[in-house]
Amino acid sequence: MKYDKTVLYREMESFYLTTTEDEGDDLRTVRSMMGGLVRKARKAIPAEDNVKEKIHKLLQLMYGDWGFYCDRETYFRAENLYLSYVLRTKQGMPVSLGCILLYLAEKLDLPIYPVLFPTQLILRADVEGETAFIDPWNGNYVSRDDLQKLYQGAFGFGATLTAEDLAIADPKELTERFAQLAKSTLIREELNSAALKYIESRLRWKKIVNKSEDPYERRDRGLVLAQMGAYHAAVEDLQFFVEHCPDDPTAYMLMAQLPEMKKEISGELLN
Structure with missing residues (x-):
């Protein structure tokens, strides 16, 4: 079965529709802009080029000619998760720039795939039995040795990178990784209303x-509700999580916090 490289793009569309008040007007613009990039790429990349040349030229187009980039100062901002912002400013984070690159690869029939590397999204290009890794942060090729260093930076000296760590991502796991990043970003920026909408949509689905x-x-809904001061509803969600996942490390922290939340509820009732 052919791997669908637009899975991440569709999840980012869903994220946008769920977390904004816009009813799709900007989404039509996004789709038009994405279509424009596809047309430009097809025009700039000769059909007779071999696959490696096509991939090189696509990376040059996106990060050179078109100027897409990541800014370390604004790397974690929620706006970088919205394709409308990324396409207009050319600024994003690895997951959003990787999403655009994967979408273009799908339309151009290029063998570029996502990898759920522990530190960030990495891409891999599989051509004629060889694999090259691409950092969607800047479009540069990254060696396996460099990936090993990043891996040890995340898990400690002596941690060994395996073939599984560099495998093509399962689509379901890819969308889950994006969802966790999106939720944590919204919660960190206290964009509670948007976070709540997104989590509740995922709960229903x-x-x-x-x-x-x-x-x-x-659990995630409970954390947002607690941040909003809705302690009664938060306690119900967090208690549900603790009961169903008692061995999860987060559960131990919540066990210590739940009594304080219940005190807040008692105080509200007394007042």
């Missing part, structure tokens, strides 16, 4: 697919 509630989504 997972309940339909799995026929049960996802305790991790309940």
Whole structure:
């Protein structure tokens, strides 16, 4: 079965529709801009070029001619998760720039795929039995030795990178990784309303697919509700998570925090 490289793009579209008040007007603009990039790429990359040359030229187009980049000063901002912002400013984070590059690869039929590397999204190009890794931060090729150093930076000296760490990402795991990044970014910036909308949409969808509630989504909703001061509803969600995932490291922290939240509820009732 052909790997669908637009899975991440569709999840980012869903994120945009769920977390904004816009009813799709800007989404039409995004789709038009993405289509424009596809047309420019097809015009600039000769059909007779070999696959390696096409990939090189696509990277040059995106990061050179078109000027897409990541800014370390604004790397973690929520705006970098919205394709409308990224396409207009040419600024994003690895997941959003990687999303655009994967979309173009799908339309140009180029063998570029996502890798769920521990520190950030990495891309891999598989051509004629060889694999090259691409950093969507800047479009540069990155060696396996460099990836090993990044891996040790994340997990400590002596940690060994495996083939599984560099495998093509499972589409479901890819969208889950994006969702976790999106939720944590919104929560950190206290964009609670947007975070709540996104989490509740995922709760509804997972309940339909799995026929049960996802305790991790309940946990995340509880954290947002607590941040909003809705302690009664927050306690219900967090208690649900602790009961269903008692061995999770987060559960131990929540066990210590829940009594304080219950005190807040008691204080509200007394007042």
